[in-house]
Amino acid sequence: MAEIRGRFAHVEECPFEGRRIFFENAGGALTLKSVVETSGFYASVPDNQGRANGASAKLMETIAAAKAEVAEFFNAQGGTVFVGESGTELLFRMIRDACLGAPEGGVVLGSTVEHPASRSAAARWAEVTGRDYVQMPHDDALGLVTPEAYAAAVTPEVRVATILHTSPVTGMGMDVAGISAAIRAVAPEALIVVDGIQHACHGSIDIASYRIDGYAVSPYKVFSRHGYGVAWASDRLTALGHDALAGGPAGNWELGTRDTGAYATLRDVVAYFDWLGGEVSEACDRRARIEAAAAAIHDHERTLTDAMLWGTDNLPGLARMDGITIVGGAENAAREGLVTFAAEDRAAPAIVEALEARGIRVHTRKADHYSGNILSPLGLEGAVRVSVCHYNTLGEVRDFLAAMREIV
Numbered sequence: 119m120a121e122i123r124g125r126f127a128h129v130e131e132c133p134f135e136g137r138r139i140f141f142e143n144a145g146g147a148l149t150l151k152s153v154v155e156t157s158g159f160y161a162s163v164p165d166n167q168g169r170a171n172g173a174s175a176k177l178m179e180t181i182a183a184a185k186a187e188v189a190e191f192f193n194a195q196g197g198t199v200f201v202g203e204s205g206t207e208l209l210f211r212m213i214r215d216a217c218l219g220a221p222e223g224g225v226v227l228g229s230t231v232e233h234p235a236s237r238s239a240a241a242r243w244a245e246v247t248g249r250d251y252v253q254m255p256h257d258d259a260l261g262l263v264t265p266e267a268y269a270a271a272v273t274p275e276v277r278v279a280t281i282l283h284t285s286p287v288t289g290m291g292m293d294v295a296g297i298s299a300a301i302r303a304v305a306p307e308a309l310i311v312v313d314g315i316q317h318a319c320h321g322s323i324d325i326a327s328y329r330i331d332g333y334a335v336s337p338y339k340v341f342s343r344h345g346y347g348v349a350w351a352s353d354r355l356t357a358l359g360h361d362a363l364a365g366g367p368a369g370n371w372e373l374g375t376r377d378t379g380a381y382a383t384l385r386d387v388v389a390y391f392d393w394l395g396g397e398v399s400e401a402c403d404r405r406a407r408i409e410a411a412a413a414a415i416h417d418h419e420r421t422l423t424d425a426m427l428w429g430t431d432n433l434p435g436l437a438r439m440d441g442i443t444i445v446g447g448a449e450n451a452a453r454e455g456l457v458t459f460a461a462e463d464r465a466a467p468a469i470v471e472a473l474e475a476r477g478i479r480v481h482t483r484k485a486d487h488y489s490g491n492i493l494s495p496l497g498l499e500g501a502v503r504v505s506v507c508h509y510n511t512l513g514e515v516r517d518f519l520a521a522m523r524e525i526v
Contacts, residue, residue, distance in 0.1 A: 261445055
């Protein structure tokens with residue numbers, strides 16, 4: 119754990135407010151120190167890509183290597199890796215191009231559990247292309263949607279479908295492979311786009327097993343920095359028409375000169391997973407080490423959230439505190455590094471403020487355009503989101519539970 123924490127910036131101290139415990143990882147994970155160094159280096163390079171000099175050649179080499187390494191991180195066979203403005207922007211672009219390029223008619227299918235990044239894009243481009251946007255209801259009690267629910271809603275008229283990999287409000291992960299299989303069993307030619315933004319830092323990504331057409335990630339949520347997103351698009355989605363410079367390279371998703379530093383910092387993220395996998399396993403190849411790292415991350419975060427829910431060292435967990443409601447239920451095997459809760463007699467912002475006063479950073483989720491789809495059906499105006507990552511410790515969870523015992 120000391121080695122892991124030593125690789126991240128600001129693990130124990132906020133650069134503005136001093137010592138704190140960081141349980142706001144769903145809002146943006148801690149940044150690798152190597153990412154900070156790499157960003158600074160590439161920000162200083164004046165050369166551009168596509169020039170006849172050694173510096174330019176090195177930039178192009180870095181981009182090509184990053185695309186290959188991210189494809190391996192995603193376990194993507196074929197298709198295209200590219201960066202854009204943000205994960206949300208990339209979801210909008212891929213969903214738009216799927217709606218514009220799919221055969222006429224039919225419907226766009228999604229679910230009510232999804233983040234507004236995919237719901238908003240699907241609703242807009244369904245309307246523009248003259249299609250109905252169908253949202254199947256998620257399970258309010260479990261905070262997720264199942265392959266069985268998709269199977270019941272899919273018709274042969276589905277042209278485009280969206281899937282959320284992990285909810286940033288409930289913390290529950292969806293069975294992407296199972297949902298995709300349910301869609302393709304009835305609508306085999308549907309174009310499927312997945313929002314992987316919340317999932318990426320918590321578990322393995324295995325695009326080869328999903329049978330999808332698009333997958334988007336926000337790197338600031340997986341140990342890199344703000345300012346860009348990264349996506350994978352299938353060859354089929356790439357072959358459809360999309361915004362591109364006339365006469366430019368075929369299949370190019372990127373508009374203008376991209377930041378080489380963005381690609382280079384993706385290499386830092388993959389290298390970290392590679393290193394961690396080597397520490398927790400004897401795997402011989404990089405993909406196997408990445409999978410081993412993801413498994414270890416998942417197991418450690420499960421230990422943390424179980425302690426948060428059920429207690430540790432004679433400290434009661436949230437599920438054993440009077441008047442506490444756990445979004446998605448306390449016993450939920452789909453949980454990925456996140457517990458969202460509400461208290462009967464304390465508003466969520468007041469709890470967040472009280473925890474902040476004790477040096478514990480969490481976040482309020484309101485029943486607004488971001489989280490109302492989850493909280494409003496539960497009758498909640500707001501809730502407290504406590505999100506952990508694998509660099510968090512049981513000691514930090516103990517401090518959180520001790521603070522909560524005082525607060526509620």
